[in-house]
Amino acid sequence: MSIPVPHSPLPLGGRHIVLGLSGGIACYKSADLVRELSKAGATVQVVMTEAAQAFITPVTMQALSGMPVVTSQWDAREPNNMAHINLSREADAILIAPASADFLAKLAQGRADELLSLLCLARPVERCPLLLAPAMNREMWLHPATRRNVAQVLADGAQVFGPGHGDQACGEYGDGRMLEASELRDELIAFFQPKLLAGKRVLISAGPTFEALDPVRGITNLSSGKMGFAIARAAQEAGAEVTLVAGPVHLATPPHVRRIDVQSAQQMFDAVLPLAKGQDVFVATAAVADWRPAALADRKIKKDGRGRMPGLDFVENPDVLAAVARLDGRPYCVGFAAESHDLAFHAREKLVRKNVPLVVGNLGPATFGRDDNSLLLVDAQGDRALATADKLSLARELVREIANRLAAAQVAGA
Ligand code: CTP
Numbered sequence: 001m002s003i004p005v006p007h008s009p010l011p012l013g014g015r016h017i018v019l020g021l022s023g024g025i026a027c028y029k030s031a032d033l034v035r036e037l038s039k040a041g042a043t044v045q046v047v048m049t050e051a052a053q054a055f056i057t058p059v060t061m062q063a064l065s066g067m068p069v070v071t072s073q074w075d076a077r078e079p080n081n082m083a084h085i086n087l088s089r090e091a092d093a094i095l096i097a098p099a100s101a102d103f104l105a106k107l108a109q110g111r112a113d114e115l116l117s118l119l120c121l122a123r124p125v126e127r128c129p130l131l132l133a134p135a136m137n138r139e140m141w142l143h144p145a146t147r148r149n150v151a152q153v154l155a156d157g158a159q160v161f162g163p164g165h166g167d168q169a170c171g172e173y174g175d176g177r178m179l180e181a182s183e184l185r186d187e188l189i190a191f192f193q194p195k196l197l198a199g200k201r202v203l204i205s206a207g208p209t210f211e212a213l214d215p216v217r218g219i220t221n222l223s224s225g226k227m228g229f230a231i232a233r234a235a236q237e238a239g240a241e242v243t244l245v246a247g248p249v250h251l252a253t254p255p256h257v258r259r260i261d262v263q264s265a266q267q268m269f270d271a272v273l274p275l276a277k278g279q280d281v282f283v284a285t286a287a288v289a290d291w292r293p294a295a296l297a298d299r300k301i302k303k304d305g306r307g308r309m310p311g312l313d314f315v316e317n318p319d320v321l322a323a324v325a326r327l328d329g330r331p332y333c334v335g336f337a338a339e340s341h342d343l344a345f346h347a348r349e350k351l352v353r354k355n356v357p358l359v360v361g362n363l364g365p366a367t368f369g370r371d372d373n374s375l376l377l378v379d380a381q382g383d384r385a386l387a388t389a390d391k392l393s394l395a396r397e398l399v400r401e402i403a404n405r406l407a408a409a410q411v412a413g414a
Pocket of ligand 1: 322
């Protein structure tokens, strides 16, 4: 299914979503979901089953969505009295959240005895994707009947978001919680991104490294890891299988990304190198420490009254990017250059010295820890600036650039 991307600064700008609620306590999260989708730029038409209305009122959902809620296929407000056709023809996607066990069973059987299941069945399958956010007790989720129904709706082309794992309203603990509103918003945003890296494997290094001096101290830098994490998210949204090797940072792992945590440059090297050969792309965003103390003190280094720190000897760390770039059958390698001055000059010097096809330059002091950035792409053809934007937007643009270069390299190599 190819879904054109509307031009909007908001990630769901120009999208019209039919949000269907079937019965379940998770309906309380759907109120928040309407707000999240609206804030992301979507218009939201809410449709509720009778069971959903036992948990939350259409009044609440109308107030939040700014549109009358539709609850019946006999809704006389529709001029042609065909709510199921009209709603499903206007929608860019139908999202059922919560999707109860009973509703999944109805979908699996193709039943259509009330408006929500009717419009799911009546939707043009090629144009209007059906997205499901299950919510139910863990025993219901694990029941063979539900397993069968989920397999059937997936085989029929629906997509399933979640469910999550954790405390349940019934007091039990396990799989079956509906994803949080912000998680569902992000799943929807990801769903609409063009799948430019479908079937590709992308490895990313991110964050600073920490070089221990003694059991309580070490040397690190100001890299927050945000750019690398944003690239991991953007690559995953573009359909890639993503592995993120992260130095010490306090950031949530992007959804569906495999994360390997490391501390030191040597650990980053040891984690990346064995994985690198099987990858299509390696993006080295990590601010890897160039040096580490030659010896690690096994006890805390104490003051000795002389007013100076005892002399330390440093040795050079291995260069992760350069080592990956030397592999036979290496992935497409993208380096980063965090500089304080003469960005284009230093980025080009790294392109040559590390023998990689693309280096992305940024000014370290202007970007470390911030949510926005501006990038300079440097390759054999020349330089191209990507204007200041939030790191996720830049990451998506960079992913497009990488996908284009990958495709061009494959054509050239064919
Ligand atoms: N890099 C790496 N391993 C290292 C050092 C750097 O993988 N030991 C990678 C970084 O992740 C980045 C690129 O190489 O993609 C450039 O890193 P940078 O620290 O700017 O360059 P250096 O080679 O360390 O050069 P200098 O410190 O002289 O600027």
